[in-house]
Amino acid sequence: MSSLIGFASLVLAILFNAYLIFSNFFIKNNGKVFNLFIRTSSVLTIISFFSLMFAYVVSDFSNFNVFQNSHSEKPLIYKISGTWGNHEGSMLLWVSILSIYGLLFSFTKNIDLKFKQETLLIQSSIHILFGLFIIFTSNPFLINSVIVEEGLGLNPILQDPGLAVHPPILYAGYVGYSIVFSQAIASLLNHNKNKDWISVAKKWSLISWTFLTAGIALGSYWAYYELGWGGWWFWDPVENISLMPWIAGLALVHSLLMAKGEQLLKKWIIFLSILCFSLSIFGTFLVRSGILTSVHSFASDASRGLFILLIFFIITGFGFLIFLLKTPESSKPINFLFINKASALVINNILMIIATLTILLGTIYPIIVEVLTNDRISVGGPYFNSTVIPIMIPGFLLMSIAPILSWQTNKVRNARLYVLGFVVISFIVLIQSYFSTFNTWGVLGLILGIWIILASCISIISSSKINYDFKLLQKINPYIAHIGVGVAIIGITCSSVFKNEYELNINEGDKFQIENTMISLEKIEMTNEINFQALRANFLIEKNKKIVARIKAGKNYYPVSKMITTEAGIFHQWYRDIYFIVGDQKDNNWFVKVYINPFVSFIWVGVLIMVLSGFIGISKR
Amino acid sequence: MNRLIIFLPLLILLMICFFVLMYLLSNKDPNKPPSALINKNVPIFISKSLYDSDYVIKSEDLKNKKVLINFFASWCIPCKVEHPLLFEISKSYPDVYLLGLNHKDKSNDAKNYLSQDGNPYDFVGVDSDGMIALEFGVFGLPETFLINENGKIVYKFMGPLTKEIIKNEIIPLL
Numbered sequence: 001m002s003s004l005i006g007f008a009s010l011v012l013a014i015l016f017n018a019y020l021i022f023s024n025f026f027i028k029n030n031g032k033v034f035n036l037f038i039r040t041s042s043v044l045t046i047i048s049f050f051s052l053m054f055a056y057v058v059s060d061f062s063n064f065n066v067f068q069n070s071h072s073e074k075p076l077i078y079k080i081s082g083t084w085g086n087h088e089g090s091m092l093l094w095v096s097i098l099s100i101y102g103l104l105f106s107f108t109k110n111i112d113l114k115f116k117q118e119t120l121l122i123q124s125s126i127h128i129l130f131g132l133f134i135i136f137t138s139n140p141f142l143i144n145s146v147i148v149e150e151g152l153g154l155n156p157i158l159q160d161p162g163l164a165v166h167p168p169i170l171y172a173g174y175v176g177y178s179i180v181f182s183q184a185i186a187s188l189l190n191h192n193k194n195k196d197w198i199s200v201a202k203k204w205s206l207i208s209w210t211f212l213t214a215g216i217a218l219g220s221y222w223a224y225y226e227l228g229w230g231g232w233w234f235w236d237p238v239e240n241i242s243l244m245p246w247i248a249g250l251a252l253v254h255s256l257l258m259a260k261g262e263q264l265l266k267k268w269i270i271f272l273s274i275l276c277f278s279l280s281i282f283g284t285f286l287v288r289s290g291i292l293t294s295v296h297s298f299a300s301d302a303s304r305g306l307f308i309l310l311i312f313f314i315i316t317g318f319g320f321l322i323f324l325l326k327t328p329e330s331s332k333p334i335n336f337l338f339i340n341k342a343s344a345l346v347i348n349n350i351l352m353i354i355a356t357l358t359i360l361l362g363t364i365y366p367i368i369v370e371v372l373t374n375d376r377i378s379v380g381g382p383y384f385n386s387t388v389i390p391i392m393i394p395g396f397l398l399m400s401i402a403p404i405l406s407w408q409t410n411k412v413r414n415a416r417l418y419v420l421g422f423v424v425i426s427f428i429v430l431i432q433s434y435f436s437t438f439n440t441w442g443v444l445g446l447i448l449g450i451w452i453i454l455a456s457c458i459s460i461i462s463s464s465k466i467n468y469d470f471k472l473l474q475k476i477n478p479y480i481a482h483i484g485v486g487v488a489i490i491g492i493t494c495s496s497v498f499k500n501e502y503e504l505n506i507n508e509g510d511k512f513q514i515e516n517t518m519i520s521l522e523k524i525e526m527t528n529e530i531n532f533q534a535l536r537a538n539f540l541i542e543k544n545k546k547i548v549a550r551i552k553a554g555k556n557y558y559p560v561s562k563m564i565t566t567e568a569g570i571f572h573q574w575y576r577d578i579y580f581i582v583g584d585q586k587d588n589n590w591f592v593k594v595y596i597n598p599f600v601s602f603i604w605v606g607v608l609i610m611v612l613s614g615f616i617g618i619s620k621r
Numbered sequence: 622m623n624r625l626i627i628f629l630p631l632l633i634l635l636m637i638c639f640f641v642l643m644y645l646l647s648n649k650d651p652n653k654p655p656s657a658l659i660n661k662n663v664p665i666f667i668s669k670s671l672y673d674s675d676y677v678i679k680s681e682d683l684k685n686k687k688v689l690i691n692f693f694a695s696w697c698i699p700c701k702v703e704h705p706l707l708f709e710i711s712k713s714y715p716d717v718y719l720l721g722l723n724h725k726d727k728s729n730d731a732k733n734y735l736s737q738d739g740n741p742y743d744f745v746g747v748d749s750d751g752m753i754a755l756e757f758g759v760f761g762l763p764e765t766f767l768i769n770e771n772g773k774i775v776y777k778f779m780g781p782l783t784k785e786i787i788k789n790e791i792i793p794l795l
Binding site: 068152271274275278282285289291305306309312313316317320321323324327364367368370371 | 627628630631634637638640641642643644645647698
């Protein structure tokens, strides 16, 4: 029953949108009717999504999708997250978020009515394309042809609280760019008459970027403790394609800031708006077509791939074509000086686009090579580390001083203070690293990170009177975001450059010492949980002969899907993580791998600061 | 010059779409790694019959006939999906020897499964510990191998067989 309601409301939603678009060619819908249609279609799509979720929650195995991806013994949270833990459901989630955003946007005030309607019409067209995609190639409402009592279960690797919320948040980021895209196209079609869309676009691009940041970080954190590889970023194709719209979106947010400085880079902003959404759809395409192998691989199906490729081509091609035909004229010449805000932002924008293209090239290069030569190659960490990072470094350097530059002149306030600060930091870091382990990247990253934090702090202190209220928070928000970046850079540098790995063969009761910490393997136990069997090794961590922590690491075995997952045990300290992996048993000894990851927590804290600052930015009027 | 830069995104888009389309149309599947066993001899194995442990089948027994080896299990739902298609092969090509290998399964479950859904196999061998599957490099169930008269593996398919796969890829080799 819920499948029927879900399917019918999805079809109705598409019909409503189709009617709206067609009728717009012949009659002028008045604002109220128009809003009614848009909102009804949005609500119908959301109903459709919730009826699928309902089928999951009550374990309605007459729905084929539920049967294939759920199991009645799963905890409730994973029944809910099972809704988007599969290809069909996650596409429905995609479209639902599109609808929610459309609904929210339809309530925007202070914006030209015609412009608003055109934006929503473009949203509706996107909705129709993806809606048809769901109905024809990935229908989650198919009825199961056999009557069954039990489902096949959710992929156990996805049964994790972090991953339960990762897809909706990530999609909230991806799909948010659709509004920015639609606005850009609508403004091109409107011959760029009104300019108030810039402030609306700023809000939406910030919303998307903030959610995207949170989504990527959640995925990365999940990879850190669930995959058990000791790292948190693997340059996996799917990670790369989420990073591309993220970087492009960062460029967009900053370009929109320039609009505030009366120096409108309209052409550039519109280009970035189109690019961000194009990259989002391209990401959706690459993941959903199963064309790239990664931890995100789902069953691949050529017809699905072709369909999304077509959608990608239509939307992106349409966007860039309109951009080509109706290129806005440059309004004012930009006030470029040797070093002022405008030039710093432009240089940063260029660097970000180069970084995006570099990642794009590395991600699709294997496809090009395989088409041309039939060889299968893979492009991994070394390529990205040695290309993307050097491109980003000058950007980070500029970023650290950008907020203190002025729009109009070459002058830098308190320049001496900053130079002094930079020299002192460099000196301290160099001396420190000379007496410990010297590593060029490590030194560079540390200086950059600390310098960014310090420069931002100096700016905050020198630019505003201390007056604690929310307004102040909004005013210093750019610096807060940059402090977050600095903290994250320190975490990224230390955790990748200074990490250590230890391999051990030990038995119950054995003690060992790693970097001044006594660790003992207390015992190994097997337990039966609701839907899996767990093997856990209990590690005792001692300091000064006192027990400071008990850490469990091990494996889970999921009988329904016959899969084993690694459950890393992590002892968090603010300055390092001790990361345990338990391997196989051999001759009564257990193979244990211990990673010492310094300053990993800084990454998550840094990202958290960025996300918070994103929300503060959104709240700004 | 300016015009050219504005054309660039469209050109890049066309190029990306072209390569990706070529890739999709060439039916390459990154989840289907080329089997190292293609054109190699059948791995040496020995397997007891599911129904009578006195009967065994050995890799040498597979000489001088075309053999379709199908790894299956009662717990494997995709196997259930491809199951009816195996009957079609056994009916249309009675010369082909259909060898089912029951992978990591309980023998009672397997027997129940074959009595319910029917038994298309000429011989059902037991691979309870999965060692034979390991020799064949099986990734996941079901998986199907075609072996020619010389005992060489000529074709391998991962996942449930479909009508199209059988028609386009297996039958031409029979």
